[in-house]
Amino acid sequence: MGALLRMDRITKTFPGVKALDDVSLEVAEGEIHAICGENGAGKSTLMKVLSGVYPVGSYEGQITYDGQPAAFGSIRDSEDLGIIIIHQELALVPLLTIAENIFLGNERATRGVIDWPETFRQTEALLAKVGLRETPGTRVDTLGVGKQQLVEIAKALSKNVRLLILDEPTAALSEGDSQALLDLLLELKGQGVTSIIISHKLNEVRRVADSVTVIRDGATISTLEAKGLTEDRIVRDMVGRDMAHRYPERERRAGEVVFELRDWNVGHPEQRDRRMIRDLSMQVRAGEVVGIAGLMGAGRTELAMSVFGRSYGRDISGQVLMHGRPVDVSTVDRAIAAGLAYVTEDRKTLGLILDETIRRNTVLANLGAVATRGVVDDGRETEVAETYRRSLRIRTPSVFQKVMNLSGGNQQKVVLAKWLFTDPELLILDEPTRGIDVGAKYEIYSIINDLSAAGKAVILISSEMPELLGLCDRIHVMNQGRFVGELTAAEASQEAIMSLIVRE
Known part of the structure; x- marks a missing residue:
């Protein structure tokens, strides 16, 4: 099979950071292609370039899709060609029904009036394809995360998806839901759908992928056939070193x-x-x-x-x-x-204020330590944040960067910094x-x-x-x-x- 997608020498720069540096990617038609890399390596940025989230003109390089040069100015442009991206943060409206979510912005209507019987009929057919037994009228906020992922895939199928991009699709799923989703990807492959899956779960990558591209520090390191590929090889390319010892050694000494x-x-x-x-x-x-x-x-x-x-x-x-x-x-x-200190499992909702800076998040649990007579000392606040940025090796050009712009691993380090500051x-x-x-x-x-x-x-x-x-x-x-x-x-x-x- 020939290449459905080629991305050649893609470079994307944000203020102070080169997120992608001459990255190239080739995906064959009908395959499941995995993209692996550390948090912050540039995986999601590359897919946002492909899907038009970052429009043509905001990056350097060339995209070729189905043998033709592609220049996407918006998500709508890529979707018109059957390229659908499902982000890690699901884009569903909780208070709407499954049917309403699937056809939101793509309504089945005649002369401006929604045809609800046709909408429900098509929804039932799509739900059957993804193995979801709920009715079209079920509200999305009553579903678990695993079922919401299936609704997203059904939504993609409603747009005649040809290339499906999934960003960490099993990150928030249970083991059972994860396996069901991977099985569905294999079924879709049998129906001719090409998929790109971004995942840090290497056992899942080896199970479903035909080939694997590893990105490190914004650059393509390797593209390998998945057959016979070991996790150790993927890890070595991801981190730039052997990780024979996944867990650092320590001397075990328990006190009082x-x-x-x-x-x-x-x-x-x-x-x-x-x-x-x-x-x-x-x-x-x-x-x-x-x-x-x-x-x-x-x-x-x-x-x-x-x-x-x-x-x-x-x-x-x-x-x-x-x-x-x-x-x-x-x-x-x-x-x-x-x-006591508690690092929550839900860092984005309960652990951080995403729209605030690293500096402010770091001191949130112990503001009294950086305040004089109830007024926060900006200089002291910056000094504390800088200390933890260095000691925890938080990858950021500045502690004034908002935490929403950090990778998952670096966000977790900010949560740890916040609680370590309470001693x-x-x-x-x-x-x-x-x-x-x-x-x-x-x-x-x-x-x-x-x-x-x-x-x-x-x-x-x-x-x-x-x-x-x-x-x-x-x-x-x-x-x-x-x-x-x-x-x-x-x-x-x-x-x-x-x-x-x-x-x-």
Whole structure:
């Protein structure tokens, strides 16, 4: 099969940053082509150039599509040729129905009047294609993220998609939803749809891709056939070095008990007769990393949020102790004052103010430390942000840059900086590497190791079992709001964790 798409020597510059530097890409018709690279490598920028989000004239280089030069001035121009992009942040209107979302801006109408029977008929046919059983009249805000992804793909099919671009399509999906989406991509390939998938999940890339292009620091590093390709080879091209050791080594030394939870119970915030956390107790020592494993819905995030200022739940009972003394964690302010910090799993909604600068986000949780008589000292604020920018290696030309313009890995470092500035004794990390690439993950792991070496107590919640096994001194296994087992680092394995979960 010949090339459906060629992008030759694409260069895209933002103020102070060259995001793309002579990047070239070739995609064969009918294939699934994966683009891999660290956060900030330029993957999404390249796809925005292709889809017309960044219009012709705002970049250098040439795009050839279906053998013809292409110059897209808008998304509409690329969509007219069957190039459809589905961004990581889904572009659906929550309060509209599935049918309304699918044909929004592309309505089935006669003389300006929407033909609802035809709209519903076509919607039903599209939903059948993507394997979604909901009715056309179902409101989108009642669907989970996995089903919303399927609605986006149905929307793309309604526009006679020929080249489908998916940016981190499984980043927010469960394992089951991820597999269903990948199966759908393979089905669409069988129907002649060409796909480009941006993903940091290398096992998924190897499962569905025909070829892989690796981008590093805004430049094309390699394009490889996926057959027989190892994850180690992809990682080496992504980060520019071998990563035989995915998890940095550290000396494990646990000190005195810093944090203790006794008989913790948490009720559901709305369903009075439902308990989310049941009679749960745990300890974390200075210099120790304690993991919490469990399937989605086990209660891990609910536990963390209930402890941190009772941010979740009702009818909460039990005790929190720091250094053996009971402390008041009934509000977020009091939890911070007691020495707790919580890095949320949802950094974009709950962890950051995206429209604010790195400088302002860094000091948000401890404004008093950069203020005099209630007035923030701009110079001190900048000094603090610069200190964390250097120590955490946040890739940015300036701390005055808005965090919305950072890659996922760098956004996560800003969240960490915010909480490290409070000088916590216990740091609760909830899915700290979700949605970031292997290079940025290694840097986050190194930060966790540095914290434990400095005597901090760390609780690590993660859905990635290799991550827990590679970082933790002990692992609690959680199911239905209870701890169902505890494993030391020597005892722990993926099989041992799963056997505890399924035993319940």
